[in-house]
Amino acid sequence: MTNIDVGQEKIQKQNPYIDFEKVLQQFNTPQLQCETDGGIATIPLADEISFDSWQSDIPQEYMKLSAEQLTERIGIARQKLGSELIVLGHHYQREDIIQYADYRGDSFALAQYAATQNDAKYIIFCGVHFMAEAADILAQPDQHVILPNIEAGCSMADMASEPDLYSAWNELSAIFDGTDDLIPVTYMNSAASLKSFCGEHGGIVCTSSNAEKVLEWAFEQGKRVFFFPDQHLGRNTGHDMGISDNEMSLWNWRLGPGRLGGLNRENLLQSRIILWQGHCSVHQRFSLTQIDQARERFPEVEILVHPECRAEVVDAADASGSTGFIVDYVANAEAGSVIGIGTEINLVSRLSHEYPDKTIFCLDPVVCPCSTMYRVHPAYLAWVMESLVKGHVVNQISVDKNIKHYAAVALQRMLNIK
Numbered sequence: 001m002t003n004i005d006v007g008q009e010k011i012q013k014q015n016p017y018i019d020f021e022k023v024l025q026q027f028n029t030p031q032l033q034c035e036t037d038g039g040i041a042t043i044p045l046a047d048e049i050s051f052d053s054w055q056s057d058i059p060q061e062y063m064k065l066s067a068e069q070l071t072e073r074i075g076i077a078r079q080k081l082g083s084e085l086i087v088l089g090h091h092y093q094r095e096d097i098i099q100y101a102d103y104r105g106d107s108f109a110l111a112q113y114a115a116t117q118n119d120a121k122y123i124i125f126c127g128v129h130f131m132a133e134a135a136d137i138l139a140q141p142d143q144h145v146i147l148p149n150i151e152a153g154c155s156m157a158d159m160a161s162e163p164d165l166y167s168a169w170n171e172l173s174a175i176f177d178g179t180d181d182l183i184p185v186t187y188m189n190s191a192a193s194l195k196s197f198c199g200e201h202g203g204i205v206c207t208s209s210n211a212e213k214v215l216e217w218a219f220e221q222g223k224r225v226f227f228f229p230d231q232h233l234g235r236n237t238g239h240d241m242g243i244s245d246n247e248m249s250l251w252n253w254r255l256g257p258g259r260l261g262g263l264n265r266e267n268l269l270q271s272r273i274i275l276w277q278g279h280c281s282v283h284q285r286f287s288l289t290q291i292d293q294a295r296e297r298f299p300e301v302e303i304l305v306h307p308e309c310r311a312e313v314v315d316a317a318d319a320s321g322s323t324g325f326i327v328d329y330v331a332n333a334e335a336g337s338v339i340g341i342g343t344e345i346n347l348v349s350r351l352s353h354e355y356p357d358k359t360i361f362c363l364d365p366v367v368c369p370c371s372t373m374y375r376v377h378p379a380y381l382a383w384v385m386e387s388l389v390k391g392h393v394v395n396q397i398s399v400d401k402n403i404k405h406y407a408a409v410a411l412q413r414m415l416n417i418k
């Protein structure tokens with residue numbers, strides 16, 4: 001057995017829905033389509049191999065339901081709940097979930113939308129943990145925000161914890177003789193406690209659609225920015241603002257306290273942006289080789305990537321932006337356009353089906369779903385909705401009121417920036 005066979009066998013075990021024959025066939029055709037262009041079909045929860053890392057206290061009755069049974073039950077519960085409920089769906093959710101969303105968007109659009117839905121008693125947020133937290137922070141006190149699967153987190157958000165951040169802040173304070181001129185900026189993809197830290201320390205939240213404007217605001221408040229948790233969004237935004245790599249440094253939080261994140265005093269004093277060493281495992285997969293291959297096959301191709309990709313990938317692309325930007329870009333492209341996209345597969349697959357007059361494909365020829373977004377299986381949606389019908393709120397996301405206060409300050413600063 002070759003190394004490729006061994007790798008394939010391992011991936012196949014983890015992702016039984018991948019048809020490798022088809023993937024390899026498609027990679028060798030001019031279509032360059034992703035394996036999941038037909039959508040990742042829902043299989044009963046009991047058959048999901050990765051279930052052992054998902055929320056397991058879901059009642060047994062939901063484990064074996066087929067996609068058709070789940071669709072029927074969700075539809076009935078949805079009807080019973082009427083206008084008391086809104087369902088929000090992030091662009092990276094699988095097709096079998098997004099079909100129930102009253103509103104779909106990127107994390108910024110969803111947070112803004114959720115803040116205007118004062119009449120809904122329940123907000124089911126089909127996305128990941130930090131998004132539901134942001135919705136709860138901006139929601140009315142009598143509203144309930146629910147995350148269908150409590151284990152749907154974000155590996156990038158998990159790379160920045162409150163203790164690691166406080167430890168770094170104290171070390172930086174010693175170098176800069178205080179932190180008056182150091183403005184903390186957290187990406188939306190972070191825990192509520194980090195947003196709260198920013199609110200309390202004169203900082204702000206940003207998303208991939210407003211990062212440049214937010215950094216402009218931050219540089220009006222102080223000389224330096226401490227940007228977390230995504231190094232790539234911070235670096236790409238710095239480049240867009242004309243800030244060179246010499247003026248940015250990378251804080252390695254894994255080194256632990258007392259190590260200055262692997263930097264030295266001189267590095268730090270010349271830095272305008274200090275980047276936290278975090279990344280998105282999905283967007284880090286996109287590479288220059290993939291872009292070169294796409295350009296070789298389709299000389300007219302437009303390459304469109306998310307700013308969570310590495311700087312060399314963003315620099316080699318024709319355009320980069322948030323998922324909202326990607327959706328608009330594709331919608332406004334002329335019929336016949338060929339667009340290679342570097343972002344999560346569920347969104348790329350959806351766009352490819354919504355615009356059959358354009359050739360839309362994922363730059364990564366092997367399927368690349370966000371494994372935590374994927375944890376929102378329709379069985380969880382059925383469970384939380386049917387529980388609401390019976391008068392029980394399960395999987396409510398409720399941010400501690402002390403954290404909520406300053407997190408709301410940081411979010412509101414962001415929402416005030418036009």
Ligand code: SF4
Pocket residue numbers: 092128153154155156157189280281282283344370371372373
């Ligand atoms: S795509 Fe990346 S940043 Fe977004 S939720 Fe998944 S792991 Fe987190």
